[in-house]
Amino acid sequence: MSELEFIEEEINMKMNLAQMHLKALPTIEESRIKEIKDLNLFDNDLVIIPNEIFEMTSMEILNISVNKINKLPSSIMYLNKLRMLDAGHNNIDFIPSEIGHLVNMEDYLYFHNNKLQSIPSEIGHLTKVRYLNLSDNMLKEVPNEIGDLTKLVELRIMNNQLTELPESLSRLTNLKELHLKKNKMTTLPEKIGELALLRVLDVEENQLKEVPYSLHKCLKLRRLNLRHNQLITLPESIGHLKNLLELDLRSNHLKELPESLLAIEGLERLDLRWNHELHIPSWLGELEERGCIVYL
DSSP: OTTSEEEEOSSOEEEEOTTSOOSSOOOOOHHHHTTOOEEEOOSOOOSSOOGGGGGOTTOOEEEOOSSOOOOOOGGGGGOTTOSEEEOOSSOOOOOOGGGGGOTTOOSEEEOOSSOOOOOOGGGGGOTTOOEEEOOSSOOSOOOGGGGGOTTOSEEEOOSSOOSOOOGGGGGOTTOOEEEOOSSOOSOOOTTGGGOTTOOEEEOOSSOOOOOOGGGGGOTTOOEEEOOSSOOSOOOGGGGGOTTOOEEEOOSSOOOOOOGGGGGOTTOOEEEOTTOTTOOOOTTHHHHHHTTOEEEO
16 A cells, blocks of 8 residues: 555544546555545546445545546435535536435535536535535526525635526525626525625626615625626615725626715725716716726
């Protein structure tokens, strides 16, 4: 076993097999299999997840990202001690309902850059997970049960085919970052304002026609990216976002701006480029005098 990199600790066993051009797992002593807690298979040539992995029932951290894996089998249910799973940058087109058995998943769950067309409702059982990345897939919807992931701090669903999000999203009251860039959404959940801890909202390159009125309740919001949408106007209540630092409104159909933007005293950057029918108000000069960079 000298060719394998084992790090044995008093409580932990890590196995690092990253970037070794592996198409299968090397032989591992049977006595070690159930002891492995951290397995790194990043950037290999795996097409399937080796069956031996599902015998590693003490596993807490599994990185199988950047391979050629095309299937996540139902056997994933046996790894019910997993805290972190990175399966990004593969060819996975299906997540089995058995994913719901991974109830100890409490850090990150990454499925970005795959070929997923749906997410099973059983994902709602993973109520401890804090970081979820579903970006760069082919999702047309996410299940209502995503609202049960109430410990989520960061949610990334960029570059999919979403047309809307479930209203249950408003239950994610610990969420600090929501990344929805490059989808086909025409609206955001009406109760998005319930996300009281939200700091970053990125909805660039969608088809939004309006901003929900309740957004003004996201008082901790610092960065709001609405670039490349179909907005004609903004709600006057946007001025309640007192902690906003950056507001990107580039490439919309805006005709006028609410004067309430003057109430955002700490605003550092306001991008208004490529709103060809926009009436430029004289009070924008006041923002610039305060140090806000205004792009026209």
